Amino acid sequence: MGYQDTSFWNDENELRCLIIFKKLQAEKFPRGKQMKYCQEMEKTTGLEATNISAKVSNYTVAGINNPSNASTNTIKCFKQYGKLSIKELENIINNLPK
Secondary structure (H helix, E strand, O other), rough: OOOOOOOOOOOHHHHHHHHHHHHHOOOOOOHHHHHHHHHHHHHHHHOOOHHHHHHHHHHHHHHOOOOOOHHHHHHHOOOOOOOOOOOHHHHHHOOOOO
């Protein structure tokens, strides 16, 4: 996937957002939990929790709620990895080149 050089977005962070979405989905989207997960991710990524939350919300490409303006990267990520489990996604992240 392609990202701007000046951005903190990368494959790892895109996959982390998909993991957050999958956690929320498994928990039946509890109120307030999305921001909590995003704030945790913010601590290690350099991305703002509000930007992370917007990206997580773009996983409407899963067909759960109303359509959004999901990025090309989000759409590609979901098509490629959307059927994987959280554990499988974490394994992919752990094997990404650093």
